Amino acid sequence: MADLTDMEIFARVVTAGSMSGAGREMGLSPAVISKRIRRLEERLGARLLQRTTRQIALTEDGQGYYERVIGILASIEEAESFVTRRNTAPRxxxxxxxxxxxxxxxxxxxxxxxxxxxxxxxxxxxxxxxxxxxxxxxxxxxxxxxxxxxxxxxxxxxxxxHRVICASPAYLEREGTPKTLGELSRHNCIFATHQDVWQLEGPEGATSMRVAGNLQTNSSEVVREGVIAGLGIALRSTWDVGPALQSGKLRIVLPQYRESRRxxxxxxxxxxxxxxxxxxxxxxxxxxxxxxxxxxxxxxxxxxxxxxxxxxxxxxx
Missing domain, CATH: 3.40.190.10 (Periplasmic binding protein-like II)
Structure with a gap:
């Protein structure tokens, strides 16, 4: 008959990626983990894991066994959780x-x-x-x-x-509002290091736009503060500049374009x-x-x- 503890140990080894990692999670020594895996393999009459000094990998039998074991363990966990979740506070x-x-x-x-x-x-x-x-x-x-x-x-x-092209009202009043992507080449664009190619999607489909500007930084926060201060135009996530857009400190430029990466x-x-x-x-x-x-x-x-x-x-x- 199947030993649920051995099944859980096996699944933990797979998810942790090593016997030592599984041992830390379960409070068991690597030797105990290895012994229980070996016992499981002997009972099943099949090798489940290929072992090297640095990593483990599932055999074909091991992959099929793992896919079925995690379903069994999930059902048991769900059954226990159904009873205990309302009475057990996370600790x-x-x-x-x-x-x-x-x-x-x-x-x-x-x-x-x-x-x-x-x-x-x-x-x-x-x-x-x-x-x-x-x-x-x-x-x-x-x-x-x-x-x-x-x-x-x-x-x-x-x-x-969502990522939008944006700038401050002061910058747009001083330098003008670009109406096409081509016009961006005449503007000062702000970006973090190695992010000078903007992958965009718009009415004409996907396109790449290399931009240039007078600020070099490895900090996205510096980019945000620079665009709010009126230094130039930036491509920013709304989680980063949403409050500035909502308050009017920034405006969306070229709203028909979005970043093409999902x-x-x-x-x-x-x-x-x-x-x-x-x-x-x-x-x-x-x-x-x-x-x-x-x-x-x-x-x-x-x-x-x-x-x-x-x-x-x-x-x-």
Missing amino acids: GTLKIAAPTSFGRMHIAPYLGKFATLYPDLKLSLMLNDRFVDIVGDGFDLAVRIAALENSSLIARRLAPN VAVYAVYPSRRFLPARVRVFIDFLADLFGPEPYWDKGLDLAFDAPDGPAGNPVAA
Whole structure:
């Protein structure tokens, strides 16, 4: 008869990517993990994992077994969650990684409200503009603003990410408002390092536009402050400049154009099959906070940018 503990250990090894990683998650030594995997393989009469000194990989039998095991474990978890979720408060430490500016503007201000809802949770928010290794660096989840590529991670879309060409009223009054993309070449454009090619989509389809300007910076916050100060024209996400657009400090220029990449705001985490309550409630909190029309987009004319999919559904990242 199947041993559910061995099945869970096997699934943990796969999601963690190593026996040592699974051991840390489950409080077991790598030797115990290895022994239990070996026992499972002997009972099944098949090799499930190919092992090297640095990594593990699923065999064909292992892949098929894993796909079925996670369904079994998910059903058990759902059955237990059905009984306990109303009576069990999330506890422990929630480790979150997020982009620097987005974290400062749209996560940090709401941590107090979240902490009030879940007083038994401790929060660790690390802001960094690189993509962290969620499993290797020990994070529960990461907030990412990206066009997701295939990986072993799971993602839940939290909000759309609209990017608009914008400038301050003072700059436009001084230099004039461009009516075509070609006219941008005569304007001072502000951008972060290595972002001088704007990938745009408009009436004539997808196009690339190389821009130039008199400011070099590795900080998106400097770009935002520069465009608000009237230094030039920028291509910015509305989560970054939404308040300035709403207040009139900035205006959308060439509204018929959008960035051609389908980027959105996501919560990314290792596996939906072993999602701790502390992770689930934080993701739900952000999804409710942002929603399909986040507060930073309220009142903006973004009809040109159709949604790129429903928010809230977990997908393979």
